[in-house]
Amino acid sequence: MTLVTATRSSPPTLYKRIRTDIERRILSGKWPPGYRIPSEHELMKRYDCSRMTVSKALTELAQADLIQRRKRAGSFVRRPQVLSAVLEITDIRAEITALGRRYDYQLLSRRRREANRGDRTWLGVTEACDVLALEACHSADGIPFAKESRLINLDAVPEAARADFSRDSAGSWLLAHVPWSEAEHRIAAIGADDKIAKTLHTAEGSPCLVINRRTWRNGQTLTAVRLVYPGQEHQLVARFKGRQAA
Amino acid sequence: MTLVTATRSSPPTLYKRIRTDIERRILSGKWPPGYRIPSEHELMKRYDCSRMTVSKALTELAQADLIQRRKRAGSFVRRPQVLSAVLEITDIRAEITALGRRYDYQLLSRRRREANRGDRTWLGVTEACDVLALEACHSADGIPFAKESRLINLDAVPEAARADFSRDSAGSWLLAHVPWSEAEHRIAAIGADDKIAKTLHTAEGSPCLVINRRTWRNGQTLTAVRLVYPGQEHQLVARFKGRQAA
DNA sequence: AGGTTTATTATGTCTATACATTATTTATTT
DNA sequence: AAATAAATAATGTATAGACATAATAAACCT
Numbered sequence: 265m266t267l268v269t270a271t272r273s274s275p276p277t278l279y280k281r282i283r284t285d286i287e288r289r290i291l292s293g294k295w296p297p298g299y300r301i302p303s304e305h306e307l308m309k310r311y312d313c314s315r316m317t318v319s320k321a322l323t324e325l326a327q328a329d330l331i332q333r334r335k336r337a338g339s340f341v342r343r344p345q346v347l348s349a350v351l352e353i354t355d356i357r358a359e360i361t362a363l364g365r366r367y368d369y370q371l372l373s374r375r376r377r378e379a380n381r382g383d384r385t386w387l388g389v390t391e392a393c394d395v396l397a398l399e400a401c402h403s404a405d406g407i408p409f410a411k412e413s414r415l416i417n418l419d420a421v422p423e424a425a426r427a428d429f430s431r432d433s434a435g436s437w438l439l440a441h442v443p444w445s446e447a448e449h450r451i452a453a454i455g456a457d458d459k460i461a462k463t464l465h466t467a468e469g470s471p472c473l474v475i476n477r478r479t480w481r482n483g484q485t486l487t488a489v490r491l492v493y494p495g496q497e498h499q500l501v502a503r504f505k506g507r508q509a510a
Numbered sequence: 511m512t513l514v515t516a517t518r519s520s521p522p523t524l525y526k527r528i529r530t531d532i533e534r535r536i537l538s539g540k541w542p543p544g545y546r547i548p549s550e551h552e553l554m555k556r557y558d559c560s561r562m563t564v565s566k567a568l569t570e571l572a573q574a575d576l577i578q579r580r581k582r583a584g585s586f587v588r589r590p591q592v593l594s595a596v597l598e599i600t601d602i603r604a605e606i607t608a609l610g611r612r613y614d615y616q617l618l619s620r621r622r623r624e625a626n627r628g629d630r631t632w633l634g635v636t637e638a639c640d641v642l643a644l645e646a647c648h649s650a651d652g653i654p655f656a657k658e659s660r661l662i663n664l665d666a667v668p669e670a671a672r673a674d675f676s677r678d679s680a681g682s683w684l685l686a687h688v689p690w691s692e693a694e695h696r697i698a699a700i701g702a703d704d705k706i707a708k709t710l711h712t713a714e715g716s717p718c719l720v721i722n723r724r725t726w727r728n729g730q731t732l733t734a735v736r737l738v739y740p741g742q743e744h745q746l747v748a749r750f751k752g753r754q755a756a
Numbered sequence: 757a758g759g760t761t762t763a764t765t766a767t768g769t770c771t772a773t774a775c776a777t778t779a780t781t782t783a784t785t786t
Numbered sequence: 787a788a789a790t791a792a793a794t795a796a797t798g799t800a801t802a803g804a805c806a807t808a809a810t811a812a813a814c815c816t
Contacts, residue, residue, distance in 0.1 A: 277769060293689055303796065314771045319797080327573070335797045336779040351597040351695075351748055440589065445537040449597075449748040453699035453719040453741030471717035471741070473699040482538060495699030495717065502597060502695040523799060549766060560801045565767080581767045582809040 278313055282321035290330055290341050297343035301331060351502040353449065353475070355436055356402045356410055356491075365404040371430045372399040372463070376418070383415055387485045388478060394418040396425060398434055401463055408464045410498070414489040421486055438479075438487060446480040453495065464494050471495035524559055528567035536576055536587050543589035547577060597748040599695065599721070601682055602648045602656060602737075611650040617676045618645040618709070622664070629661055633731045634724060640664040642671060644680055647709055654710045656744070660735040667732055681735070684725075690732055696722040699741065710740050717741035 289295045302310065307318040322339055325331045333339045360367040379387065379395045387395070396416040402409045414434050416424045427437055452474050461468040473493045479486045535541045548556065553564040568585055571577045579585045606613040625633065625641045633641070642662040648655045660680055662670045673683055698720050707714040719739045725732045 279769075291691065305796085314773095316772085317770060320769090322797090333797060334779085335777065336795055338796065443537060443539050443543070447749075449746075451697060451719070451746040451748070452744065453717040453739075455717045455741075469715065471699040471701045473697070473719075493699075495701075498698065500695075500697040502697070503693070525799075551766080560803095562802085563800060566799090568767090579767060580809080581807065582765055582811095584766065 278311065279317050279320045282307065282311055282318055283324055286321070286325060287330065295341050297341050299341045301339045301341065303338055351449070351500060353477070353500075355439065356412075357433065357436060360402070360404045360409060363404070366406070368403040368406065369431070369433050370401045370403070372401060374398050374429060376425065379415075379417075386488050387415055387417055388488075389417065389485050394425075398429060400429070400433060402433070409493070411460055411463045411492045412489060413492075414487060416487045417485050420481065420484045434487075435489070442481070442486060444479045444481050444486055448478045450476040451500070452476075454492075456492075456494075460492050464492065466494050473498055473500070475500075524557065525563050525566045528553065528557055528564055529570055532567065532571060533576065541587050543587050545587045547585045547587065549584055597695070597746060599723075599746075601685065602658075603679065603682065606648070606650045606655060609650070612652070614649040614652065615677070615679050616647045616649070618647060620644050620675060622671065625661075625663075632734050633661055633663055634734075635663065635731055640671075644675060646675075646679060648679070655739070657706060657709045657738045658735060659738075660733060662733045663731050666727065666730045680733075684733060688727070688732060690725045690727050692726040694724045697746070698722075700738075702738075702740075706738055710738065712740050719744055719746070721746075 286295075286301060295301060304315050304318050304322065307322075308315050311318065322331065322333065326333050326339070329342060331339045332342050354362075357367050357369070375397045377383075377395060377397065379389070379393050383395050383397070384390065384393075394417075396418055398412070398414045398416070400412045400414075402412065412433070412435070416434065416438075418425055421438070421442055423441065424434075424438070427434075427441075429437065454472055454474050455469045456464065456466050456472050458468055460466070460472060461470070464472070466472070472495050475491045475493075476488070477491075478488045532541075532547060541547060550561050550564050550568065553568075554561050557564065568577065568579065572579050572585070575588060577585045578588050600608075603613050603615070621643045623629075623641060623643065625635070625639050629641050629643070630636065630639075633639075640663075642664055644658070644660045644662070646658045646660075648658065658679070658681075662680065662684075664671055667684070667688055669687065670680075670684070673680075673687075675683065700718055700720050701715040702710065702712050702718050704714055706712070706718060707716070710718070712718070718741050721737045721739075722734070723737075724734045
């Protein structure tokens with residue numbers, strides 16, 4: 265029989281309760297940045313539990329960057345972090361169907377070749393390798409939504425040479441078949457050139473949002489993709505709640 | 511004395527070694543999505559350690575969403591996650607000085623008024639409130655870098671009325687003085703209108719990258735800001751290492 | 757055959773304890 | 787007074803066990 269009174273809607277387990285208790289105090293500002301939170305020994309007395317239990321709670325808070333732990337000194341509330349946002353770059357098909365619109369995909373071209381100078385620069389590789397170059401268009405309700413240009417490093421992903429990208433986009437195929445360890449996104453605004461204008465049915469020079477993404481696995485470049493969206497049509501949305509996972 | 515041979519460049523602690531061992535196998539594709547990784551009991555035999563130790567390693571992998579744990583069934587490699595990226599939206603001053611360039615800030619206008627219809631829409635508030643409307647320009651080496659338009663909700667942040675924004679940008683002031691709990695970013699491409707073109711020294715209609723950010727605290731809108739960058743000049747970079755904190 | 761109970765397996769939480777590590781303070785010596 | 791050594795306070799890692807929980811598989815009875 266425990267004497268600890270359970271809070272309403274308190275998490276079922278003790279370490280979670282300790283964690284959210286402290287979390288609330290930090291996020292509400294009651295424990296401001298720099299504040300020294302009670303030591304593990306104080307907390308184990310307060311919650312009448314073992315040190316491992318409070319340690320687990322504090323470790324998770326440290327992983328979420330809400331507190332910083334220093335030996336001999338104690339644990340301290342961290343100051344608000346750099347303004348960073350989690351940008352969910354969803355699969356385009358998912359994005360369109362989530363809006364309740366019809367998704368269409370059209371493969372414009374598919375070529376296999378030895379990587380030329382431009383390909384190697386784009387992929388960020390120095391040695392010779394085979395690549396698969398794809399061009400495609402994603403549409404919503406028949407209206408062009410995004411133009412995709414992609415290079416796949418066939419030395420890293422040989423299976424891609426036999427994949428059929430005429431019905432499903434390379435993005436979803438890769439996502440499902442190839443694990444990756446690192447990705448880089450570069451987001452910029454450009455004016456539509458003649459090719460883009462033609463594919464997206466916009467005027468030449470009209471502003472477009474561009475996402476360049478490169479993906480690696482263990483240092484080896486897997487693929488580089490460039491997605492061009494008509495600027496006024498599309499917005500990337502990043503919502504950022506608090507500072508950590510719930 | 512332990513019999514476990516230490517790998518070169520292996521982490522100093524056992525649970526970390528177990529974690530990175532498994533992580534490597536997953537990221538290399540040797541253990542593909544759906545693969546059932548050894549149970550805790552198998553791992554404690556293999557590493558000759560206690561269950562708590564392997565459990566700690568597996569718990570961290572689960573927190574990083576690399577594996578999924580199911581009672582009675584075991585732990586399984588998860589399929590690659592939604593492509594999400596952490597976008598570091600740094601302070602503009604920090605961004606410029608990090609590039610080794612000189613930072614300049616110029617306040618173009620500052621007006622206090624009761625929020626009009628457009629202000630309320632932009633802030634996303636319905637009731638009447640006082641706002642501070644700011645226009646400013648950030649430059650790198652004397653060249654316009656970004657144009658900032660901002661509204662501050664004075665009902666939520668009354669101290670801002672007395673702050674001096676002619677030397678330091680409102681962004682850094684707010685970051686330092688006002689804790690926030692939620693933020694939303696909308697990123698799009700637009701063509702420069704006459705005002706933007708004049709401030710940024712670009713041609714009218716030239717593509718620009720726009721970041722709209724709104725910030726809340728406990729459901730109350732604090733500020734809305736719109737940053738316009740010359741498109742070809744600026745890129746937002748989001749690098750995403752692995753899937754979890756190192 | 758179909759449904760119900762029971763056993764089994766694997767994860768989830770927790771305890772009590774031990775020793776390691778790190779940084780600081782205090783005491784001791786030169 | 788300065789340099790060195792020892793005690794101390796906090797976190798970090800690890801152990802061996804306990805009981806809880808969930809989901810499945812096996813045994814059992816209609």
